[in-house]
Amino acid sequence: MLRNVFKWACVLGLLILTLPSWLGAQETPTADETYRLRIENYTFGKVEISTDSGKHYKLLGRVSRPAKSPMVDRSANVAGSILRSTHEFFTFSVALGQSLIVCPVRSSASKTSKKGGTASAPPTSAIIQTNLPKSHPLFHDFLPPENTHLFLQLTPGFTDKIPETFTLGEEDTFIFTVSLGKEVTKEVVAKECVKLTEAYQAEAVERAKANKTQVVSGMLALQPKLPLGEPDPIVYVTYSIDGDQVAAQNTEPFSYDWDTKQVSNGEHLVEIRALNRQGNLITRARVLVVVTNTH
Structure with a gap:
């Protein structure tokens, strides 16, 4: 038994030593980056924001129901980009012709047609349901705009572009690099996130x-x-x-x-x-x- 444990430890050590060569690129900031949004797509996965280029993240909420499979989306002509962004939800592409949706708590995430009507709701299997309220700044002042790029976190500190042939895994973590322009600065987001994190933790017992x-x-x-x-x-x-x-x-x-x-x-x-x-x-x-x- 100890021999098997030692063998696993040796293999793990080898993997750790070779991480930089095969686990994608190390996270680097962009000039116009306001914040990074990290979402862990599994039950109780964290929804977090970083305003220091991914060095530290602050907890905003959690995933109450993860997405299981992407939906067919003809507008997804590139992988790794936010396609639609509203105060009810935002949709992002994970492969050519496929997308997922991030929603606040109890959101229907219904689609709106070009004529202004409401189309059928997307399948629940394509929705990352969070426990964030609809009034949360993430879906208002801090809402990630359309064309925001996102990456797949392979291990903490290392990300990679989402391939066009991406297949959703059981515990994928997505990182969005969000730019809100001059209207909402990084300092404003950082200050507000401190309050949001404190409020979220203060409500833990009531939520439990x-x-x-x-x-x-x-x-x-x-x-x-x-x-x-x-x-x-x-x-x-x-x-x-x-x-x-x-x-x-x-x-x-x-x-x-x-x-x-x-x-x-x-x-x-x-x-x-x-x-x-x-x-x-x-x-x-x-x-x-x-x-x-x-x-």
């Missing part, structure tokens, strides 16, 4: 009660659960908090006591991944919890 999210404090026991009917036993488990691995185990009992006082109060994403002897993922649990400790 409404969404039946677990509210925790002190120690929390984390354990993987083998799926019903899974023949292979669990031999390796990792535990992550907000994307950072905090523990790994290759011997039973598979359980980790997480001290929630090690993190700030507010929302945190807990993920447990369990592998079999062949190194294949056999179960994964991802849970959003709200921490409330009196420090």
